[in-house]
Amino acid sequence: MDLKLQNDIVELIHSARRILLVTHVAPDGDAIGSLLGLAWLLRAQGKEVTQFCEDAVPEVYTWLPGSAEIVRQPGGLHDLVISLDCSDARRMGDLLQEGLTGLPLINIDHHVTNTCFGTLAWVDPSSVSTTQMILELADSLGWQVSQPIAVCLLCGLVTDTRSFRTYNVDTVAVQAALRLMEAGASLNEVTRRVLDRRPLASVRLWGQAIDRLHLEGNILWTEVTREMRRQWALDENGDSGLANFLSGVRESKVVVVFTERKNGTIDVGMRSEPGYDVAQVAYRLGGGGHPQAAGCTMEGDVADIRERVLAELRRALADP
Amino acid sequence: MDLKLQNDIVELIHSARRILLVTHVAPDGDAIGSLLGLAWLLRAQGKEVTQFCEDAVPEVYTWLPGSAEIVRQPGGLHDLVISLDCSDARRMGDLLQEGLTGLPLINIDHHVTNTCFGTLAWVDPSSVSTTQMILELADSLGWQVSQPIAVCLLCGLVTDTRSFRTYNVDTVAVQAALRLMEAGASLNEVTRRVLDRRPLASVRLWGQAIDRLHLEGNILWTEVTREMRRQWALDENGDSGLANFLSGVRESKVVVVFTERKNGTIDVGMRSEPGYDVAQVAYRLGGGGHPQAAGCTMEGDVADIRERVLAELRRALADP
Numbered sequence: 001m002d003l004k005l006q007n008d009i010v011e012l013i014h015s016a017r018r019i020l021l022v023t024h025v026a027p028d029g030d031a032i033g034s035l036l037g038l039a040w041l042l043r044a045q046g047k048e049v050t051q052f053c054e055d056a057v058p059e060v061y062t063w064l065p066g067s068a069e070i071v072r073q074p075g076g077l078h079d080l081v082i083s084l085d086c087s088d089a090r091r092m093g094d095l096l097q098e099g100l101t102g103l104p105l106i107n108i109d110h111h112v113t114n115t116c117f118g119t120l121a122w123v124d125p126s127s128v129s130t131t132q133m134i135l136e137l138a139d140s141l142g143w144q145v146s147q148p149i150a151v152c153l154l155c156g157l158v159t160d161t162r163s164f165r166t167y168n169v170d171t172v173a174v175q176a177a178l179r180l181m182e183a184g185a186s187l188n189e190v191t192r193r194v195l196d197r198r199p200l201a202s203v204r205l206w207g208q209a210i211d212r213l214h215l216e217g218n219i220l221w222t223e224v225t226r227e228m229r230r231q232w233a234l235d236e237n238g239d240s241g242l243a244n245f246l247s248g249v250r251e252s253k254v255v256v257v258f259t260e261r262k263n264g265t266i267d268v269g270m271r272s273e274p275g276y277d278v279a280q281v282a283y284r285l286g287g288g289g290h291p292q293a294a295g296c297t298m299e300g301d302v303a304d305i306r307e308r309v310l311a312e313l314r315r316a317l318a319d320p
Numbered sequence: 321m322d323l324k325l326q327n328d329i330v331e332l333i334h335s336a337r338r339i340l341l342v343t344h345v346a347p348d349g350d351a352i353g354s355l356l357g358l359a360w361l362l363r364a365q366g367k368e369v370t371q372f373c374e375d376a377v378p379e380v381y382t383w384l385p386g387s388a389e390i391v392r393q394p395g396g397l398h399d400l401v402i403s404l405d406c407s408d409a410r411r412m413g414d415l416l417q418e419g420l421t422g423l424p425l426i427n428i429d430h431h432v433t434n435t436c437f438g439t440l441a442w443v444d445p446s447s448v449s450t451t452q453m454i455l456e457l458a459d460s461l462g463w464q465v466s467q468p469i470a471v472c473l474l475c476g477l478v479t480d481t482r483s484f485r486t487y488n489v490d491t492v493a494v495q496a497a498l499r500l501m502e503a504g505a506s507l508n509e510v511t512r513r514v515l516d517r518r519p520l521a522s523v524r525l526w527g528q529a530i531d532r533l534h535l536e537g538n539i540l541w542t543e544v545t546r547e548m549r550r551q552w553a554l555d556e557n558g559d560s561g562l563a564n565f566l567s568g569v570r571e572s573k574v575v576v577v578f579t580e581r582k583n584g585t586i587d588v589g590m591r592s593e594p595g596y597d598v599a600q601v602a603y604r605l606g607g608g609g610h611p612q613a614a615g616c617t618m619e620g621d622v623a624d625i626r627e628r629v630l631a632e633l634r635r636a637l638a639d640p
Contacts, residue, residue, distance in 0.1 A: 143341055163483045165511045171501050178494045187494070188487045196568035197487060200535060203569055208521055220520070248516040262424030 001122070001136055008120055008142065012104055016080035018048040020103075023084045024091040025055050030195050030272040031161025032061045032070075032098070034084040034108070037152035039066060041134070041143050050076055054093030061193050064155060065148035079272055080104050083118060085130040085156075087111035108133055113288075127172040128166065131156030135176050144171045147184030154185040164245065167274065167292075198241070201232035206242055214247075219313050220252035221306070224259045236262060246313075247271035254278060254313055258306060261297075266305050269295045270313075321442070321456055322604070330461065332424055336400035338368040343377050343404045344411040346556075348352075349479025349514050352381045352390070354428075354450040357472035359386060361463050370387075370396055374413030379495055380514050384475060385468035400424050403438060405450040406441040407431035407608040428453055433599050445610075448486065451476030455496050463466035467504030475503040475514055482564055483511055487594050487612050512516040518561070521547060521552035526562055531579070533566075540572035541626070541634055544579045556581060564613075567591035574633055578626060581617075586625050589615045590633070601632045 010241070021039055031053070037051045051070045052307060061067055072220040074096050081103050086092050107118035112125040127133045131153040138145050145153070157177055163170050164177070181187055209222045224242070229235070243257045253276050259267040268285065270278040272292050279294040285308070287296020298305045331355050341359055343351040351373065359369045371390045381387055394416050401423050406412050416561070427438035430453060432445035437539070447453045458465050465473070477497055484497070501507055529542045544562070548581040549555070563577040573596050579587040588605065590598040592612050599614040607616020618625045 057383055071415045121584050135446060163485050164507060165483050165516065167508045174494065174498045174501060174507070178491060178498060181494060187484060187489055191485045192487075198568055200533070200540070200569050200571045203530055203566070204533070207527050207533075210527030210530070213520070213524070213527075215520060246523070248518055250518050251519050251520045 001124070001133075001140060005122055006137070006140060009106055009122060009137070011044075012080060012106060012120065016047065017106075018050070018078045018080075020050050020052060020074060020076075020078040020081045020083060021076070022052045022081060022086070022092045022096060024086045025053075025093045027053050027055060027057065027061075029194040030129045030131055030156035031085045032057055032064060032067065033154075033156030034134050035070065035150045036064055037131055037134050037156075038082065038084065038108075038147050039069075040146070040152065041138050041151045042142065044146075049079065050074070052096065054095050058198075060138070061155070063193060064152055066152070074279070078103060081106060082106045084108055084134075085110070087113050088115040089117045095133035102310040108137075112290075114274055124162070125171075126168075126170075128168050128170075129156040132173060132176045135179065138181075143217050145180070145183045151182035153179040153192065154187065154190050155194055158187070158190050163191055163195055165206065183259040199234075201234050205229065207232055208247070209242055214311065215251060217258070217314070218251075218253035219256065219310060220246060220249050220254070221256040221258065221305075222246070223302075224257065226260045226262065228303070243271050247273075253317060256309060256313065258302065258309075261303065262317060264299075266298050266300075266302060267295060268298060268305070268309055270309075276317060278313075278316070279289070280317050281309075285309065285314060294319045321444070321453075321460060325440065325442055325549035326457070326460065329426055329442060329457075329515075332426060333362070333367070333402060333442065336367065336424075338370070338396070338398045338400075340370045340372060340394060340396075340398040340401045341404060342394070342401060342406070342412045343373045343418060345373075345407045345413045347377065347381075348374050349381060349415075350449045350451055350476035351405045352377055352384060352387065353472045353474075353476030353479070354454050355390065355470050355573065356384055356386045356564075357443075357451055358428075358474070359389075360469045360472065362462065363459050364466075370394070370398065370417065372601060374415050374564055380517070381475070383513060384472055384521060386472070387634060400426070402426045402428060404428055404454075405430070407433050407438045408435040431608060432584065433603055434612075446488075446490075446492075448488050448490075449476040449480040451480075452496045454491060454594070459499075465500070466544045466624065470500040471507035471510065474500040474507065474510050475511050478507070478510050479514055483515055488610075515561075519554075521542075521554050525552050525554055526550065526565070535569075535571060536630065537634070538571075538573035538637055539576065539630060540566060540569050540574070541576040541578065541630070542566070543626075544577065546580045546582065561590050563589040569600060569619060573637060576633065577621065578629075580622065584619075586618050586620075587615060587624070588618060588629050589630075596637060598633075598636070601629075601636050604632060605629065 025034040042049050053072045105118035107121040110127040114123040213222045246255045253273045255271045258271045272278045277291040279291045282294035282296045285296040343355040372394045424462045425438035427441040430447040434443040566575045573593045575591045577589045592598045597611045599609050599611045602614035602616045605616040
């Protein structure tokens with residue numbers, strides 16, 4: 001971490017009294033983990049902290065210490081905003097935008113696509129998670145990382161790397177995990193609670209989605225319909241993880257899961273092997289993401305959407 | 321590691337010239353990883369080494385450096401046998417038993433159910449893999465851990481912990497992984513090659529096994545028949561990983577997969593949540609393993625076997 005930037009960040013934090021922490025809509029484990037972890041750290045420094053996320057905390061993260069204090073309305077007076085894990089300002093949600101005028105904002109994030117918004121932007125794509133950056137900040141400032149903080153930060157590390165499986169996990173990331181375990185976080189508890197557990201109904205839905213797998217050349221695709229979810233009484237998150245799982249299929253370079261949402265739109269989730277960029281395909285279809293994991297939301301007839309997506313992917317695979 | 325035991329082991333190794341390394345039948349990533357890792361280490365000490373495994377190396381491990389040298393016939397003269405990752409002598413296979421008479425044997429294993437056979441038994445259930453023990457031995461003796469050795473050892477760590485997800489992963493285990501990464505092993509390469517990739521046919525088989533899931537109280541079970549494997553042209557390893565995957569089902573405490581082998585015997589693979597010990601159940605049925613992951617092989621009518629296993633499990637769950 002750049003020392004000048006660190007000093008600037010510390011100065012802004014020191015001069016603030018009431019800090020608004022914000023993480024992104026549709027929060028994941030790194031969003032919630034960095035929000036909670038930094039809140040605990042700042043409170044230990046005597047700051048008043050509000051934790052804001054426009055969307056509800058997914059059930060799988062509600063056991064994290066302090067998650068009940070996260071608010072969905074950004075009320076109250078604040079003199080500093082810190083944005084966590086948001087690659088652009090819109091990711092902070094609609095509610096917040098107006099209230100931010102004139103307030104200093106620190107943008108802390110690890111996404112390579114971060115737009116560097118805010119008064120200060122600390123963007124480190126070499127970190128596997130935003131929580132890894134929070135740990136680095138705490139350690140370089142000598143802030144004590146207690147057990148509850150370690151649990152929150154380890155949650156971000158584990159979820160963003162799917163338990164140390166992603167291509168970007170290096171020795172620094174593993175050292176960070178070790179540091180958090182030594183501070184009292186149970187890796188097994190975090191993993192078990194946020195990564196491995198899924199309801200039987202969700203597994204049965206996966207079984208049906210596997211039945212519907214199609215392999216066309218290097219493209220593997222399947223679908224999750226409203227009817228399938230209704231059959232197993234599953235909500236819209238019922239198929240989470242399916243695309244990641246299918247991306248391990250040896251015969252394919254690209255995986256697509258077409259998920260029919262409640263409102264009839266189709267979520268298109270894509271995964272690819274290194275060397276094939278699905279972010280570009282998603283971008284052309286009105287979405288975005290990372291080269292190996294991207295997506296978009298489309299409206300219209302399912303069969304038409306499928307043909308359009310597959311055509312774009314065939315083109316991308318033919319000319320990688 | 322106990323210093324007296326270490327000295328005894330080192331003395332036996334020092335006085336040997338031609339060492340036969342043996343790992344267990346139906347080898348997994350820890351079996352192959354410890355076999356290859358120790359072979360490289362001993363050769364660097366000037367020993368002649370034969371690596372024996374009665375069953376073929378599963379395709380997923382054939383990329384590991386040295387795996388082509390593993391033999392399935394234990395021919396040749398040897399003056400020391402080292403058994404790796406075998407919880408009892410039978411796990412070394414049928415071919416070997418006779419040739420072992422009179423030879424000193426070092427038994428290195430991390431299974432809590434190890435029968436402590438052999439001249440010297442170094443059994444450490446606190447290690448997450450036998451490869452972790454080999455690393456500990458190498459480091460305490462000052463043997464150099466080169467990059468190929470680190471890759472083999474990391475393979476055992478990653479597979480036996482399913483990428484650091486099992487209950488027994490502690491800071492010592494993560495330190496061992498970090499040590500191996502620092503020695504040049506790529507965690508991502510190992511994970512991608514041995515854990516995440518599977519043939520489409522195997523995924524389709526999982527889909528069928530999911531269709532056959534039964535939940536009885538806290539026990540979730542399914543089966544993989546010869547007919548199912550034949551349909552997808554899969555060999556005996558086609559369902560590897562299924563029990564681990566199913567162990568994430570939220571409604572169950574124990575998972576059992578009954579797999580019909582080519583010879584008609586039934587492999588019983590069990591997984592459990594902490595607090596429920598399937599190693600004891602497996603042991604009573606003639607098998608072994610770890611408290612949260614154990615198994616046995618049984619002969620007879622499938623329905624009878626299923627009832628016997630489920631009855632043992634119901635008893636174990638009633639009185640954990």
